[in-house]
């Protein structure tokens with residue numbers, strides 16, 4: 001350990017307090033702190049802090065005058081598109097999948113503080129009949145898509161799954177996949193890579209110590225993706241495998257259509273290098289970022305960045321003018337991903353600042369970690385969508401989908417009103433119920449009474465969450481291995497009557513689906 005060298009670096013950066021407890025540390029703790037501090041580039045971090053605080057303190061000017069709605073040419077929507085065109089997009093997307101030219105990137109490095117469980121969000125079980133976790137649902141969607149792609153091209157194909165983790169989620173995620181045999185995927189096709197951590201910083205610019213031998217560190221945001229891609233060798237791996245198109249998504253959307261062939265097919269039809277899937281923003285004050293143009297460049301603008309008057313603007317059809325709600329579902333060509341991940345571009349992405357309550361070592365007793373009641377510092381995060389402006393006018397595409405079909409994020413514990421395990425479970429059960437109705441099934445309750453399409457019923461069962469007296473949906477779940485998005489169900493359920501709950505079961509070890517009825 002070059003402790004003198006470290007001291008000099010810290011002095012230069014005005015961060016000497018990080019060694020305040022050095023003499024009290026055990027040898028092991030010294031090693032740990034030394035290793036942590038040696039990895040930090042204090043000059044860079046101080047620069048990030050300065051820029052972030054300037055941003056935070058600048059009287060945030062509203063963007064209203066600079067805002068333009070999306071041009072018609074880049075936009076498409078599932079509702080407005082003809083059946084024939086949807087089918088063509090689907091085939092085009094599946095062809096790319098079948099040729100092994102599509103990969104997915106999962107953003108799974110977040111700390112999931114609002115949900116508040118001590119393990120990665122992807123391991124969460126929202127209490128479906130199958131008891132599947134988010135990771136398992138996603139793994140099975142990929143397996144199924146591989147089979148659908150193979151059907152279209154006749155080739156055997158792979159969709160490599162790149163999972164960005166952070167120090168907080170890496171080991172648990174890896175162990176979980178190993179323990180579950182990668183849910184039937186090939187181990188070599190599930191590639192974990194790690195995002196960077198940044199220190200949490202007090203309002204005075206001093207890096208916060210969580211413990212005497214530990215800096216308070218947090219992942220650098222889901223926009224840390226680009227730096228992580230550059231450092232991890234993932235881009236080279238993609239090149240080696242012949243990947244051309246990438247779908248990037250968040251771990252917490254239980255309805256996510258990973259590598260959605262229709263979205264891919266649409267983006268290809270537009271010649272897009274970058275695309276965003278969106279849902280309609282429904283009311284002006286809804287706290288969702290909208291995809292639009294600012295000074296001619298594509299961008300996601302938060303509600304807080306515009307005035308209410310602009311947020312309330314409507315077009316002649318009564319729809320909000322700025323209504324393309326961002327759901328963190330992005331398409332990239334590998335070429336664009338490589339370009340934006342180069343340091344010259346990546347460094348242009350600003351850090352967003354969040355004031356947070358950051359646990360820190362007590363001044364009075366270094367053995368105690370204080371959890372403050374009010375914010376005592378900041379976390380700095382980059383956002384994954386902050387690269388849209390690198391796409392030129394003709395190479396951007398926006399695909400609007402139906403919220404109920406594709407977006408139900410898990411953000412909060414069940415004590416909250418929205419984006420909870422309960423709302424996620426209901427969203428998935430509801431969607432699967434609609435798939436089965438569309439395929440010609442009918443449902444009866446335990447007394448033989450036919451259930452209407454959307455019924456209210458007491459929800460029961462296990463999972464990682466509290467589940468009682470929730471008015472829910474008809475309980476139907478379909479394994480992704482039976483159907484990726486409602487296809488192929490007719491032959492199984494048409495003209496059949498089921499008593500709920502119904503589970504169309506299949507895992508990677510089963511040749512054929514099995515229908516489990518009336519049990520949970």
Ligand code: UTP
Pocket residue numbers: 107108109110111112113114115121164166195219220221222223224249250251252381411
């Ligand atoms: P959120 O912003 O909702 O954060 O992440 P979170 O960590 O899941 O939850 P909170 O805010 O602590 O309660 C949206 C997506 O971005 C990923 C998350 O894993 C999630 O898929 N993410 C977030 C990262 O991959 N890295 C980060 O540094 C932050």
